[in-house]
Amino acid sequence: IVRKSDQQASIFIQQKLKNASTEERSRIVSAIVERGLDMMQGRFGNWCVQRCLEGPCTRENRMKIVKCMAGHVVELATNCYGTHVVQKALECDEDIRRLIVNEFHVWAKVMELSWHDGPAPPIFRVVNQSLRGKWASLACHETGSLVVVQTMFENMDEAEDKRIIVDEILDNLDEVVKNQWGAFVIQHIVEHGNAAVSRRASLLLINNMAAYGTHDIAVKSLLKILKEKNPLTQDAAVSKMCEPNIHSNRNKRPVIVDLALSPNGSQLIQAILPQANKEQRTRLYEAVKGHTVTLRGCKTGSRVIWLFDRMVCVLLILVIVP
Template sequence: MTNIPPRMTTMGGPVPHSHERVMSWMQRQSLASAQSSPALASFNPVPPRQDWLPLAATPQIPIAGTKVQSLPAWNAPRPIGTGMWNSQSQPIARPNAAFAPVNFLRLLQPTSQPPYALFVTRIVKNSDQQASIFLQQKLKAANSEDARKSIVDAIVEQGIDMMMNRFGNWAVQRCLEAPCTPSERKRVAEVMRGRMMVVSEMLQGDLATTLMNKHASHVWTKIMELSWSHPAPPIFDYVNKAMQGRWADLARHETGSLIVQHAFENLDEADKADCVREVLDSIDVLATDQWGSWVVQHLLENGTESDRTQAVSALVQHIPVLAVDPQGVKVIEKAIKSGGPSVVESVAKRLSEPAKSGRRPMIVDLALGTMGSQLISMILPMLNKNLWSVLHDSVKGHIVTLKGSKSGSRIVWLFERAKAQHNTN
């Protein structure tokens, strides 16, 4: 048995243990605070150390002003249900059935009978995206009107709330598309009566505001994609009149750029003629714009032969500006890839012409820059021997200047390698 070392004694008595010293310090601090602040005097000071309860079921040492009966021992018996850790004292919070987890994969089976009204409530109340996707899939897969009836009934019951919900509106749109019948679509349309803005009202005021709005643009793209019965309403006559002189500005907007590309793809030649003409007139500005460059590339790839020819001609004339801009270089590359040998020849001849300063050919100025050298590196392998000779004659008198820069040195190396290949052949 280990002997406990005796306390050290002093003239005043035994030296207190460490915990005794701490409690003594706490008592002094409490007493000093109460004396210095009368407002704190009403609070009970830290009890003396002999008043702390022992961790045993032995008789309790009374605390001043406290009844023993109010402080039961830690292991005293208690009635069932009053314990701190008893599960009966804290009832389990059950989740709301409307927001409980759902196995959507199992409910996609043809034999399942999903609670569609409950899913609509989940969409409206909790913006449940998965529930909206589930309804769209069931509508698309349903091959009879009877199979779709319960789905359409649930959507129509909360139709306005579904239309205004960011996920619910997609399920409503699915009701207006195939395979839903005209009668089912009419039921959905009846819910909108008196609560929707028709196209004629959208045409009032500043038309560009709705064309640039990320929410309204979705409606405009749908209008452009529709196949109108004859005679078609004169919607785009009004649009062209309202947007006269503003198509180029619209093409430079993030949302407007998509609207213009949709117009190129879906409108008749007569309806989009004004838009194409304004894009071609401002092609140098659009080609260097973050959003406008996509419009120009779309026109180069999918436009008519006449439109592509005009676009390429305008781009070739503006090569000195476009070839030093990241967006402009992409547009020139798209023109070369989609235009074929005729565009390559036009670009090569333009590069051999004198630059704006008139001191040296344009290809030398472009080769000294990163973007310009990128364009030259792309076009050199596409040149036939005659065009290559034209460009080689343009740079051979400026070799020293070109070797003074990293990008220029690369162009010189490409010409020397191509020269060796031509001599071999």
């Protein structure tokens, strides 16, 4: 099985483990343990090892396999075949699971575990301590972003531990929000964080609207804020749009003008106008009306001007027709 990746040999061993006597099964397990790591990381060998962790085998047999894994759990968990063995071990008795978890964990499986005999091991506190200073970079990773979200909102009970993670991510907002996976984490904070955390994240995003509103990925987090329809953050967004863009070279024109000239930014304007009240719409209109020539010079700008013109027409009709 190890040398030639023989599928038929693997099937034969699996059948023997299922049907053999206790003594014969024990000899097979001992033979597998001798080449344990090679078997676990093999295309067909890993199936034999998994069978050793299942029903017919005794607890002693399973302990032999798990002890063979000691010191190599990280290596196995990141191997495309070895990871299945680690996950199978996490389905065993609690004492066996603890041996695996104490060294490392396959995240999805650890999330599903329940502990009955005594308190659960302090998994998330250890994780938080180990990853301190690395949460922001982890949030920007495809699978790491899921770990961050699961840790913060589904499995961590201590408010202080959550605060540490959120602080690290928001302190590195510029890096995280412009990343495909990081933006997912930011949106999760906005939607599922408590009121204070959600508002803090929202205001940080709004304060950087000129930059984030024109960015292909970051704009999604701003759209998420508007989708939440929080009156306070919506008013803050309107105010920011009306402010001069200090980063613009065009005489510090209002932020809304630069947004309107961008396909991404125009999405923000289209999202906020239907929600805005009369006073907010008036403020936005006052901010753009001096730049209509500039805006009509591009497709997205023309679209924004059309939206405002239609809005003004509707207001006039409402005034004329009681």
